[in-house]
Amino acid sequence: MAETMREFRLAAHPRGRALEDGDFSLVEVPRPAPGPGEVLLKLRWLAFEPAQKGWMENFGDYVAPMAIGDVMRGIGLGEVIESRNPALPVGTLLTGMTGWREYVVTDGEGYDAVEPALPPTAMLSLLGLTGLTAWVGLFRVGKPVTGDTVLVSGAAGATGSIVGQLARIAGCRTIGIAGGEAKCRWLTEEAGFDVALDYKAGDLKAQLRAAAPGGVHVAYDNVGGPTLDAMLGVIAHGARVVICGGISRYETGGKPTGPGNYFNLVMRRATMGGFIVFDHAADYPDIRRRLTALALAGSLRWQVDEQTGFENAPATLRRLFEGANFGKQVLRIS
Ligand SMILES: NC(=O)c1ccc[n+]([C@@H]2O[C@H](COP(=O)([O-])OP(=O)(O)OC[C@H]3O[C@@H](n4cnc5c(N)ncnc54)[C@H](OP(=O)(O)O)[C@@H]3O)[C@@H](O)[C@H]2O)c1
Numbered sequence: 131m132a133e134t135m136r137e138f139r140l141a142a143h144p145r146g147r148a149l150e151d152g153d154f155s156l157v158e159v160p161r162p163a164p165g166p167g168e169v170l171l172k173l174r175w176l177a178f179e180p181a182q183k184g185w186m187e188n189f190g191d192y193v194a195p196m197a198i199g200d201v202m203r204g205i206g207l208g209e210v211i212e213s214r215n216p217a218l219p220v221g222t223l224l225t226g227m228t229g230w231r232e233y234v235v236t237d238g239e240g241y242d243a244v245e246p247a248l249p250p251t252a253m254l255s256l257l258g259l260t261g262l263t264a265w266v267g268l269f270r271v272g273k274p275v276t277g278d279t280v281l282v283s284g285a286a287g288a289t290g291s292i293v294g295q296l297a298r299i300a301g302c303r304t305i306g307i308a309g310g311e312a313k314c315r316w317l318t319e320e321a322g323f324d325v326a327l328d329y330k331a332g333d334l335k336a337q338l339r340a341a342a343p344g345g346v347h348v349a350y351d352n353v354g355g356p357t358l359d360a361m362l363g364v365i366a367h368g369a370r371v372v373i374c375g376g377i378s379r380y381e382t383g384g385k386p387t388g389p390g391n392y393f394n395l396v397m398r399r400a401t402m403g404g405f406i407v408f409d410h411a412a413d414y415p416d417i418r419r420r421l422t423a424l425a426l427a428g429s430l431r432w433q434v435d436e437q438t439g440f441e442n443a444p445a446t447l448r449r450l451f452e453g454a455n456f457g458k459q460v461l462r463i464s
Contacts, residue, residue, distance in 0.1 A: 132160045132161070133160070133161040134158045134159060134160055134161055135158070135159060135160075135161045135231060135232040135233045136156055136157070136158055136159075136231070136232050136440060136441075137156075137157060137159060137201050137202075137229065137230060137231035137232070138154045138155070138156055138157075138201070138202040138230040138231075138443055138444070139154070139155050139157060139199055139200060139201055139202060140153070140154070140186055140196050140197070140198055140199065140200050140201075140202055141153055141154055141155040141198065142198070143186060143187055143188060143196075143198075144183060144186055144187060145187045145189075148380075148448075148451065149183060149186075149444065149447060149448050149451065151444060153186065153444070154202060154443075154444045156441065161232075161233050162233065162234070162235040163212075163235070164212055164213070164214045164215075164235050165214065165235075166214055167214060167215050167237050168214055168215060168235050168236060168237045169210045169212065169213045169214065169215050169218045169222070169224075169235070169236060169237075169238065170210070170211055170212040170213075170233060170234075170235055171208030171209065171210055171211070171224060171228065171233065171234050171235070171236060172208055172209050172211045172232070172233055172464060173206045173207070173208040173228055173231065173232055173233065173234065173440075173463050173464065174206075174207055174208055174209055174223075174250070174462065174463065174464055175206065175207045175250070175251060175254060175436075175460045175461060175462055175463065176204055176205070176206045176207075176228075176230060176443060176446075176460065176461045176463060177204065177205040177206070177207070177254035177255070177258055177259070177458065177459070177460050178204070178446055178447050178449075178450055178455075178459040178460065178461070179204075179205070179259060179260070179450075180375060180377045180380065180450050180451070181375075182202075182203065182204060182447060183380050183447070183451070184380070185203050186202075192406050192408065193408075201229040201230065201231055202229060202230035202443070203227065203229055203230075204227070204228070204229055204230050204443075205225065205226065205227060205228065205254065205258065205259060206225065206226070206227075206228030206229070206230075206234075207223060207224070207225040207228075207244065207250060207251070207253060207254055208223070208224060208225075208228060208233075208234065209221065209222070209223055209224075210222040210223075210224065215237065215238065217238070218238050222243070223243070223244035223250055223253075224236070224238065224241040224242065224243060224244065225241065225242050225244060225253045225254065225258070226240050226241035226242065227240065230440075230443050232440055232463065232464070242414075245257055245418065245422055247422060247426060248422065248425055248426075251434045251436070251458070251460055252425070252432070254434075254458060254460055255288055255432050255434050255457070255458030255460070256292065256421055256425060256430065256432045256458075257418045257421055257422065258458070259407060260287075260288035260289040260292065260458055261288075261289075261292050261417075261418075261421050261432075262407050262410070262414055262417055262418070263289050263374060263407040264289050264290075264292035264293040264296060265292070265296065265417045265420070265421065266405060266407050266410045266413075266417070267289075267293065267350060267372045267374045267405055267407075268280075268293050268296050268297060268348070268350060268372070269296075270405065270410070271370065271372045271403045271404075271405050272297075272348040272350055272370050272372045273348075273370055274297050274300050274302050274347065274348050275300075275301075275347075276300065276301030276302070277301060277302070277303075278297075278302045278303070278346075278347035278348055279302065279303045279304075279305065279342055279344065279345070279346045279347055279348075279366070280293075280294065280297035280302045280303070280304050280305070280346065280347065280348040280350065281304075281305045281306075281307070281338075281342065281346040281348065281349045281350065281361055281364070282294045282297075282304065282305070282306050282307065282350045282352070283306075283307045283329075283350070283351050283352050283353040283357045283358070283361060284307070284308070284351075284352030284353050284375070284377065285306025285307055285308045285313075285317055285323065285326065286306065286308035286309075286313035286314070286316060286317055286321075286456065286457075287308075287352060287455070287457070288432070288433075288457060288458035288459070289352055289374060289375070290306065290308075290350070290352050291306075291317070291321050291431070291432065291433070291457070292421075292430065292432065293350050293374075294306050294317070294321060294322075294323050295321055295322060295429070295430050295431065296430075297348070298322050298323070298324075299424065299429055299430075302347075302348070303324050304322075304323045304324050304325075305323065305324065305325045305326075305327065305338075305341050305342060305346065306321075306323045306325070306326045306327070307326075307327045307329050307334065307353075307357060307361075308326060308327075308328065308329070309328065309329060309330045309453045310328060310330055310453070311328060311331075312456075313326075313328075313456065314326035314327070314328045316433070316456075320431050321431050322431075325341045327341060329357060329360075334356070334357065334360040335360045335363055338360055338361070338363065338364045339363075339364060342364045344366060345364055345365055345366025345367070345369065345398070346361075346364055346365060346366055346369060347366050347368070347369050347370070348369065348370050348371075348372065349361045349362070349364075349365055349369060349370075349371045349372065350372040350374060351371065351372065351373055351374060351375075351376075352374050352375045352376075352377060353375070353376065353377055353378050354373075354375070354376030354377070354378045354379055354386050354387065355376070355378035355379070355386070355387050356378075356387075357378065358373075358376075358389050359389050359390055359391045360391075362389055362391035362392065362394050362395070363391050363394060365394060365395070365398045365400050366398060366400075367398050367399055367400075368398070368399055368400060369398055369400040369401075370400070370401055370402075370403070371395070371400060371401065371402035371403070372403060372404075372405075373402060373403065373404040374404075374405070377450070377451065380451055432457060432458065433456055433457025433458065434457050434458050434460055435449070435455045435456050435457045435458065435459050435460065436460050436461070436462050437449070437459075437460070437461045437462070438461065438462045438463075439461070439463070440461070440463040440464075442461060443461055443463075446459060446461045447459075
């Protein structure tokens, strides 16, 4: 009997509602075999991004739409277990858009080799989409200068935690907003943020006014909704507001809530800009080199939240929207 493998397919578009088990179907299919020039990757880890829910909804036009029955789109890291490509021998670790499946065949196009000097999961976290996003959003859109105060929401998350640390390394004062005491403690005690504010502990606007009496020069937002509104309330003259993500939108009927406080951009002569990290793909190797050097010098901390078991992929994605993840959400699948 031919060998089989499991894969998750899209079963429903979760528009305007939380993710449900019925949005995914787990199917058993024949395991593919590599042709000439190809390799068979056995997936070791999957990485999870809030954007995956947007991809399932077909929200936005920056990636191809997903159809019902498509293999669930996602980034994975796998090991070559069968090779018909001399450049990719058995044992090579590769990361790319594998989808949620246990094995995948590739010729290596669109895949990246794993940085050998760091643990493999760094390629999904610090050196993955989230670390790259932190770098691009902070330096290309936020443009911090030494002495600035940089405010970050979703600060204990995979992206936000790197943003704050890069800002600190660039000579800025850093303020992070996160949910809960444990995440806030990690921000100040481990990640070196100057101040951490718990948005679940009460009046965020008042906490921000106390933490940034002179205003913030860069406001890096991962969250949207009331948090963005509160952040806009403390921008300094000439501030740059970076719109990286709006995770609060995903569970609230789809459309993001507009900031009521946007007129402060006029009063403070500030700018607000968005970006998509994929537009900067040509710079990934250079950014990865810089992040690796900082990590090896001991200047950056990053957390990986590892769940286990391929069948738990849908539940693992949901953790991002529940704030259950502490650091980059990954799933170890073998
Ligand atoms: N523009 C781009 O190209 C790009 C690329 C990659 C990622 N992103 C965006 O970057 C952001 C962070 O992504 P990530 O992968 O690093 O995830 P993450 O921050 O590691 O995890 C998501 C975190 O969001 C917080 N959260 C969830 N629901 C929330 C709500 N309703 N209100 C406030 N906070 C909420 C939770 O933290 P707490 O426990 O602190 O609430 C949760 O842990 C996302 O918005 C993502 O879409 C943008």
